[in-house]
Every structure is written in C-alpha cells, then in structure tokens.
Amino acid sequence: MKPLIAGNWKMNGLASSIAEIHALIDEFSGAAPDDRDVVICPPATLVATFAAEFSDEAIQIGGQDCHPAQSGAHTGDISAEMLADAGAAFVIVGHSERRADHGETDATVRAKADAALRAGLTPIICVGETEEQRKAGQALAVVGAQLAGSLPETADPFVVAYEPVWAIGTGLTPTTDDIAEMHDFIRAKTPAGMRILYGGSVKPANAAEILAIDNVDGALVGGASLKAADFHPIVMAAPGER
Ligand code: PEP
Numbered sequence: 001m002k003p004l005i006a007g008n009w010k011m012n013g014l015a016s017s018i019a020e021i022h023a024l025i026d027e028f029s030g031a032a033p034d035d036r037d038v039v040i041c042p043p044a045t046l047v048a049t050f051a052a053e054f055s056d057e058a059i060q061i062g063g064q065d066c067h068p069a070q071s072g073a074h075t076g077d078i079s080a081e082m083l084a085d086a087g088a089a090f091v092i093v094g095h096s097e098r099r100a101d102h103g104e105t106d107a108t109v110r111a112k113a114d115a116a117l118r119a120g121l122t123p124i125i126c127v128g129e130t131e132e133q134r135k136a137g138q139a140l141a142v143v144g145a146q147l148a149g150s151l152p153e154t155a156d157p158f159v160v161a162y163e164p165v166w167a168i169g170t171g172l173t174p175t176t177d178d179i180a181e182m183h184d185f186i187r188a189k190t191p192a193g194m195r196i197l198y199g200g201s202v203k204p205a206n207a208a209e210i211l212a213i214d215n216v217d218g219a220l221v222g223g224a225s226l227k228a229a230d231f232h233p234i235v236m237a238a239p240g241e242r
Helices: 015-027 044-057 080-085 096-101 106-118 131-135 139-150 176-188 207-211 228-237
Strands: 004-008 037-041 059-063 090-093 122-127 159-162 195-199 218-221
Touching: 004 090, 004 195, 004 228, 015 044, 015 059, 015 228, 037 090, 044 059, 059 080, 080 106, 090 106, 106 122, 106 139, 122 139, 131 139, 139 176, 159 176, 176 195, 176 207, 207 218, 207 228, 218 228
Parallel strands: 004 037, 004 218, 037 059, 059 090, 090 122, 122 159, 159 195, 195 218
Antiparallel strands: none
16 A cells, blocks of 8 residues: 555644745655655645645645535535645544544544545544543544444545544654554454554654554654654655555
C-alpha cells in the first residue's frame, strides 16, 4: 500500500502560510515523491488557494470537516461538494476535537463520510480512545464501537486514522506494541485495501519507528505539519510502498 502522510493544520494558518508549503516543496526538490501521498488539510479558508497552487507538485489538499448535506440552511457549514469544488481530494471526519467540541456521534461521522464519498472525496475517518478508556482496558472495545458506527458501507476507498485522544498534542504516544495491536484490530474490522494511519504526537524523532509498524500505512500529523522543517522528515520517514 502506498503510504499516506496527512497534515492537519486545525485552526491555524493565514494566506501567508502558503510559504510553508513552498518551503516543503523546496525540501522535496520541486515536487512530493510519488511513492507516498502527501496531503495538507488547511483551514477551509485556504483550501481553494492551496489546491490551485500545488496541484503540479503532487501535494493534495483536504478539508478538516464537512456537513452531511449537499447544500441548504446550515449557516457556517461547508459541504463535501464545496470542498471538492474548491479542489480538495480528502476530508478529515470525526476528529476527536470535533467529536468533543461539536458533539459529533458515530452516526454523524458516518453521515459525513458518506457525504465525502458522494462528492468524490476520500474521507479520513478518525477513531481513538480517551486516557480513561485506555487505563480501564477498554481501548479496543471503544475503537471497535466507533468503527462499527462510523465507517461507511462502501467499496470506495476511505482512510481510517487511529488517534488516541490522550496522544493528540500532548507529546505522549502509545508503545509500539499498543499501536501494533490496535492497527491489527482495525485491519481486521476494515475492508481490505483501506489505509490505516496513526495520529497523535508524531514528530520527526518518532516517525520512523511508528511508520515501520505493521499495518501502519501512514500518519495524520497535527502540530508537526505546520512547519516544513518538521513535516518533511516525517513524510520521508515513511517506508516505501509495501
Ligand atoms: C491531530 O490532531 O490530528 C494530531 C495528530 O495532532 P498532533 O500531531 O499535534 O498530536
């Protein structure tokens, strides 16, 4: 499978931040390598500009969320069709910050993933347990329930991102054994051929170790995707297609 490294910029980035993508392309000596997929998910305000600017350099653009409906009376929301129209190829759905801050349920996340597929986008569907759930030995059960409730029923490609909530933005990561156990578990519950990313405090210093784990097909990277100097070594740490 071709590895996928996606950067989630969250609510960070202004028009001037395009300089970081130019810096990333310079690190790649002109274009992203074709043996891995490189995706940047900037805030919605930057999707169209970035998509127009970087299509020749093999940097793909994604949204960070979409509404389940195609259009309508949903002030402030953005549909998957709008993201596709702006040039996005991917969209993150069900990130733990949206599940927590916006009360998104598994059913909402599945509806958003369905919407993404309807619009021709590849959804990156996030799942992951809290610290309390892991400490209580419930990590596999929690993620299993999220998968059962959030994954679309489709033969179209989608991506699952395992992001333990307690590892996001904290500098903490699960042990390699725990990541391997969870990714094996997700593989068994996901249609063949879908990429499974790990996310949560991936940095240049730990990327190679994490990306070498069986059934880790790439990474979803938050803080370390904002700077080309951090994101480039993470992208390059992914082993080639396997
Ligand atoms: C994320 O929010 O998707 C994420 C993985 O964040 P960080 O890399 O900063 O932990």
